[in-house]
Amino acid sequence: QVQLVQSAAEVLKPGASMRVSCRAPGDIFSDSEIAWVRQAPGQGLEWMGWISGYNGNRKFAQKFQGRVTMTTDTSTGTAYMEMRSLTSDDTALYYCARKELRYCAGGSCNDWFDSWGPGTQVTVSS
Amino acid sequence: QSALTQPRSLSGSPGQSVTISCTGTSGDVGGYNYVSWYQQRPGQAPQLLLYDVSKRPSGIPDRFSGSKSGITASLTISGLQAEDEANYFCCSYAGGYTYVFGVGTVVTVL
Numbered sequence: 001q002v003q004l005v006q007s008a009a010e011v012l013k014p015g016a017s018m019r020v021s022c023r024a025p026g027d028i029f030s031d032s033e034i035a036w037v038r039q040a041p042g043q044g045l046e047w048m049g050w051i052s053g054y055n056g057n058r059k060f061a062q063k064f065q066g067r068v069t070m071t072t073d074t075s076t077g078t079a080y081m082e083m084r085s086l087t088s089d090d091t092a093l094y095y096c097a098r099k100e101l102r103y104c105a106g107g108s109c110n111d112w113f114d115s116w117g118p119g120t121q122v123t124v125s126s
Numbered sequence: 127q128s129a130l131t132q133p134r135s136l137s138g139s140p141g142q143s144v145t146i147s148c149t150g151t152s153g154d155v156g157g158y159n160y161v162s163w164y165q166q167r168p169g170q171a172p173q174l175l176l177y178d179v180s181k182r183p184s185g186i187p188d189r190f191s192g193s194k195s196g197i198t199a200s201l202t203i204s205g206l207q208a209e210d211e212a213n214y215f216c217c218s219y220a221g222g223y224t225y226v227f228g229v230g231t232v233v234t235v236l
Contacts, residue, residue, distance in 0.1 A: 035225070037227070044129060044215060044227060044229035045164075045215050045227040045228075046129070047224070047226060047227055050223075059222070062127060095172070102223070108178055109219070111160035111219040111225070112160070112174060112177035112178070113174060113217070114183070116171040116173070
């Protein structure tokens with residue numbers, strides 16, 4: 001397991017933008033894909049997308065394309081997720097989750113998340 | 127991309143077994159053996175429980191086992207213990223470097 005450190009909670013108004021961060025140990029970050037997963041109150045987990053700590057490649061869930069930006073700062077081993085045009089439906093606990101850079105061998109690929117951050121609570125309210 | 131279907135809640139007495147199902151489609155659970163399971167205790171972040179359908183990371187007791195048939199994966203907890211009371215989520219690779227999670231199953235130990 002890798003310790004992931006996330007940014008503090010945010011309270012925002014509808015229409016605003018949010019930015020959450022997730023920092024991993026430097027030697028691990030470049031071997032990682034950082035995914036963002038959110039959990040609305042009383043709801044399940046929702047995968048939002050991921051970004052590679054190695055080369056910045058990224059992939060978003062269709063639902064979030066165009067509204068979410070993911071970036072990295074390799075000098076600090078930090079991944080950022082920004083989402084704009086927030087509504088109350090975006091109120092949730094936002095987790096970052098780490099997986100190794102994807103590789104496939106012997107008919108199997110490493111598609112699991114081995115470490116999770118503690119979560120960042122984002123509340124959207126007028 | 128729709129969430130994977132799981133029963134919302136299950137319960138069992140200590141020592142019993144419970145099995146949580148996770149139903150998807152041929153585009154996710156049915157198409158790949160890349161199903162993982164996560165345990166989320168109240169107030170905590172999820173923790174990896176199983177990967178590749180049935181493999182356990184080090185430190186996970188062998189009371190937790192997994193299987194898959196067609197578009198449905200399953201997690202079985204044998205010898206239920208009080209500490210197993212938690213929310214359990216399945217996750218599947220869904221092709222195109224995307225993933226989908228289940229809605230979660232709350233397991234209560236009676």
